Amino acid sequence: MSPRSRVGELEQAVLEALWDLDGADAERPGVSGRAVHERLQGRDGRDLAYTTVMTVLDRLARKDVVVRERDGRAFRYAPRLTRAAMTAEVMHEALEGTRGDREQALVSFVGEASAEDLAALRRALDDLA
Template sequence: MKGLGELERTVMEVLWAREDAGGGAATARDVSRALAGDRDLAHTTVMTVLDRLAKKDFLQRERDGRAWRYRPVASRERYVTELMLGALDETGDRGAALVHFVRSVSEDEAAVIAKALGELTSVKERPA
């Protein structure tokens, strides 16, 4: 999966937060308003970033009158997962990288990983 620049990431965060809150697709105006308190961006800049993200397949868009409505193609978690898998592909030893990663997480995060591995193992051990 392609990476995001700083402004693209900021725009995606607005859209992911909107999705998380059940807000659905957003117009460029909606995104501009959401960013108004944090960043002084021209509305045309937001429109350009949204268009670029749609062309990169991070967003799907649909017409709503004269405006476009944008929605993330994948969740924030899915995006981060793709980044992590891409990083693992960059190492010569995935196992060593995974071990180093697991040793660097908190106890709570390690418990989440252990639970997920336990669930994965129990699914694979079930008879067909």
């Protein structure tokens, strides 16, 4: 499995913060570690140290989940993929691991999908046809 499919809970929270914050400053792409830390403070009852957030960002960069660009003495971080693209990648990886039960996995997934999800799937299939 790729590193992207092994994103832990805290890494996911940092990614969510990056997705929420990235693009807010069109002149300076990416997000500072400080901005991510501020975004996460107090959320879900978390009291994270700045160094913890920086360690997670470094780990995500090593996993190639985020890109890191130098900005003076610091770095700016941006997700390598959009939320949708990363979700699709994880879904593809999960299907690849079914070893012959791919059709059954798809049927099971669709069987538990909401009406809204089914409508989105139908639109996507129609667009592909």
